[in-house]
Amino acid sequence: MISPVRFSVKQQARFGRVRKMGQHRGSLSPEERARIMELQDLLIDRFLEHREATAEGQEERVKALDEEIDSLLREKNEIEKWADVGSA
Numbered sequence: 001m002i003s004p005v006r007f008s009v010k011q012q013a014r015f016g017r018v019r020k021m022g023q024h025r026g027s028l029s030p031e032e033r034a035r036i037m038e039l040q041d042l043l044i045d046r047f048l049e050h051r052e053a054t055a056e057g058q059e060e061r062v063k064a065l066d067e068e069i070d071s072l073l074r075e076k077n078e079i080e081k082w083a084d085v086g087s088a
Contacts, residue, residue, distance in 0.1 A: 028083045039076040043069065 046069050053061040
């Protein structure tokens with residue numbers, strides 16, 4: 001059984017404002033919705049890898065995962081931002 005993931009303050013801050021999955025003010029295209037779901041899946045995987053690397057003391061891997069997580073979150077936020085702009 002996988003224990004629940006607890007995020008540090010730094011990790012929680014990356015998320016910015018919290019939205020429930022599928023809750024967007026604007027309308028996303030089917031492609032954008034699919035990409036958001038793909039990004040969310042990737043983020044879950046990377047956060048789990050990050051937790052494991054941290055527990056094992058793999059500092060270089062942790063840094064690499066931090067950068068990858070930041071990149072995925074930026075892309076997700078950009079897609080959501082354009083959905084918000086489109087609804088204004």
